[in-house]
Amino acid sequence: GQNIDQPTEMTATEGAIVQINCTYQTSGFNGLFWYQQHAGEAPTFLSYNVLDGLEEKGRFSSFLSRSKGYSYLLLKELQMKDSASYLCAVRLSGNTPLVFGKGTRLSVIA
Amino acid sequence: DAMVIQNPRYQVTQFGKPVTLSCSQTLNHNVMYWYQQKSSQAPKLLFHYYDKDFNNEADTPDNFQSRRPNTSFCFLDIRSPGLGDAAMYLCATSRDAPVGIGEQYFGPGTRLTVT
Numbered sequence: 153g154q155n156i157d158q159p160t161e162m163t164a165t166e167g168a169i170v171q172i173n174c175t176y177q178t179s180g181f182n183g184l185f186w187y188q189q190h191a192g193e194a195p196t197f198l199s200y201n202v203l204d205g206l207e208e209k210g211r212f213s214s215f216l217s218r219s220k221g222y223s224y225l226l227l228k229e230l231q232m233k234d235s236a237s238y239l240c241a242v243r244l245s246g247n248t249p250l251v252f253g254k255g256t257r258l259s260v261i262a
Numbered sequence: 263d264a265m266v267i268q269n270p271r272y273q274v275t276q277f278g279k280p281v282t283l284s285c286s287q288t289l290n291h292n293v294m295y296w297y298q299q300k301s302s303q304a305p306k307l308l309f310h311y312y313d314k315d316f317n318n319e320a321d322t323p324d325n326f327q328s329r330r331p332n333t334s335f336c337f338l339d340i341r342s343p344g345l346g347d348a349a350m351y352l353c354a355t356s357r358d359a360p361v362g363i364g365e366q367y368f369g370p371g372t373r374l375t376v377t
Contacts, residue, residue, distance in 0.1 A: 156304075185365060194266075194352055194368035195305070202363075239304065247312065247358055249295055250366060252304040 154178045156253035158240050163259045164230055172225045172256045174240030185250060186214050186225045187239040195239055199225065227258075235260045265289070266369035268353050274375045275343050283338040283372045285353030294336045295366065296328060297352040305352055311336065340374075348376045 155177045164170040176184070183202040187195035201207055201216035201223060213226040225238055237257045241250035266287045275281040285294065292313050297305035309318045311330045325347070327339040340347055350373050354366040 160302075183363065192350075192371075192373075194370050196368070197365045200363045200365060243364070247293065247356075247364060249307050249310050251307075254302070254304045257302075 154242070154244070154251045156240055156242060156251060158238075158253045158256045160254070161257045161259070163261060164227075166230055166232060166260055166262050168230050169226065169228050170230060170258065172227070172238050172240075172258065174223045174225070174253060176221050176223075176240070176242050176253075178221075178242050178244055178251065180244035180248075181218060181242060182245045182248075183243040184214075184216055184223050185241045185243070186212075186223075187241060187252075189237045189239055189255065191236070198238075230260050232260050232262070234258065266353055266355055266367050268351075268369035268372050270372060271370060272373050272375070274377060275340075276377055277345065278342045281340050281343055281374070283340075283351050283353075283374070285336045285338075285369055286334050287353075287355045287367075287369075288334070289355055289357075289367060290333065291355035291357050291367070292333065293356045293358070294330060295354040295356075296326075296336070296338050297354065298347075299350045299352055299371075308338070343374070343376045345376050348374055350374075 186198040189195040199214040237255040239255045240253040295310040296308045299305045308322045329337045350371045353369040356366045
């Protein structure tokens, strides 16, 4: 089976930096996606990594190490609106659907 | 704006009474997906269409069916809803990965309650 692990919950302070980790053991790999999901809403796409290294997009960055089966999402200058679940998802091959982790619920506190 | 639309946003049905959820998209994406998501759980893929080709996940119950009459529309039919089928149902679309990165675009979801 496919296994994608993320911490269940995290709490961080407004203005701080938080790193959300994701490890995966899957039968294939053709890209890793991060999605943000506010309570009761649909997931929205944040970032994509297919090669090793860091991808930066404004306050959000995502890192991938394929040899370690590891990714992280880095959120800088946290804002209250960043309180949400963050889903890590892996595409196994070609155009196959994504396999999602259970998500990390991030609470940003003042 | 181009988007993925789901109707209704909230659906209440009775135990055993068939229900249909709908999804439409203006993105002209060739792949459409249906996911079931229960509280604090990962979205669980039920099935997806690659163009007109239907792909059912092995563990999707027979109680769940789908139709895609054209590129823009996709329906989820639950023939005899049980209490365990209460969940958020998410529709998503994507383009072939060779065109862009193939990220999925999600609709707002339909929250199904079974009484």
